[in-house]
Amino acid sequence: MSYALIADLGGTNARFALAPIHKNDLFEVKVYPCKDYLDLFSAVTEYLNQSSVDFEQVSAVVFAIAGPVNQPVIRFTNNNWQFTHEDVENFFGKEKKIALINDYDALGHSLDALPKSELAAVGDSSKLDLNAPRWVIGPGTGLGVSCVVPQKEGANIILPGEGGHVDLSPCNDLEDDIVKFLRKKYQRVSAEHVLSGRGLENLYEALALREGVEKRITAPQIGKAVSSGDPIAVAALNQFFVFLGRVVGDLVLSVESRGGVYITGGIVPRYIEEIRKSDFRDAMQDKGPMKGLVSPIPTFVVMSEYPGLIGCACYASYLVSNT
Structure with a gap:
């Protein structure tokens, strides 16, 4: 059997796995903190040394990179x-089929391979047209868009593209501040300055300052504070979803x-559950005369x-079949 060595290389973690060619059945998935390795090849070597598959059986290598891949030197x-x-x-x-692609x-x-059970709708999804273009956006260590x-x-x-680095536009007095x-x-x-882990921390700090409090806490701490009902944390998370809605609406x-x-x-x-209860969809649809165009988008x-x-x-699988 022929296999693909695959990796999703992010800003925080490097995720490795193997998959049979023409199947999406991942196995031997391992996650390595990037900070623990001097470079990519140190992490790859450790993964291969622990793998049960002989490297001769690997016919394709596909790595997803958190950053531009069309540069002479790839930097994250x-x-x-x-x-x-x-x-x-x-x-x-050189005998391996190799591709370096952007993480987004x-x-x-992945979209056509994901089961419906792993897609949680936010708002009405009845107007979905799977033959039409789609956007992917993801706040994490940074903000990715494709x-x-x-x-x-x-x-x-x-x-x-690098859509996470578009300008952020405020739409009311709170957002101006x-x-x-x-x-x-x-x-x-x-947009990444508010739509990322660091961005959530920025929002908390900014909203705390509006209340006369100089305080910055980590994104995980904000999550715990939301669970305990801390009003600044709750407001920061809702504003996170508002900005996400505004950027998503601009993409549409x-x-x-x-x-x-x-x-x-x-x-x-x-x-x-928090995004479903938030003002995310209202902010997404807040596009003046274009509200009617944006509102049906699932x-x-x-x-x-x-x-x-x-x-x-x-x-x-596509790489092996078409090269």
């Missing part, structure tokens, strides 16, 4: 690993994604544990 947006395509080719050998490209390739164009044959087309606070920190304020205005918007990342799936939270790896497995 949120960790200090770096390497070239040639480095990867030399490490694995991988998520885009646009997916479905194809009847072959792999879906994933339009690359938040952006003014963030401008002192960052000068230019991007850019490409009318009747195939849905899919929210991934390490934060939102933890708060599925939104889902991806609840799968390893969607990026599933997307890599899908792409590996």
Whole structure:
């Protein structure tokens, strides 16, 4: 049997797995903290040494990268690993089918393979058209975005970009105050400055300051504070969802994604009931005369544990079949 070696390399963790070619059955999934390894190849070597599959049986290597992959030197947006395509080719050998794709490209390739049970609808999903374009967006260590164009044959087309770094636009007095606070920190304020783990911390700090309290706590601490009913934490999480809705609405205005918007990342799936109760959909639809265009667009939270790896497995099968 032929296998794919796949990895989802993020800002915080490197997730590795194996999958049979033409199947999305992941096995030997292991997660390594990036900070524990000097570089990518140290982590790969440890994984391969622990693998039960002979490397000769691996016909494809697909790695999803948290950052641009079309550069001479691949650097991660949120960790200090770096390497070239040639480095990867030399490490694995030219006889292997090798692909380095953006992590949100991988998520885009996963959508058709995810079971419906792992997609939690937020709002009405009755207008879903799976033949139409889709957006994927995910607050985590950073903020990733990709646009997916479905194809009847072959792999879906994933339009690359770094949409998490678009400018953040405030829409009311509260948001004006938040952006003014963030401008002192960052000068230019991007969507990632509020829609990420660090972004949630920024929102808490900004809202606390409005109450006359100088306090910053970590994203996990905010989660615990939400559970205990802390009003600043509750307000910060709701504002997180409001900004997410505003950015999602802007994406829909850019490409009318009747195939849905899919929210991934390490934060939102933890708060599925909170996002459903939040002002997320109201903020998404708050687009003036374009409200009627945005309102029918379905939104889902991806609840799968390893969607990026599933997307890599899908792409590996396509890579072997078409090269």
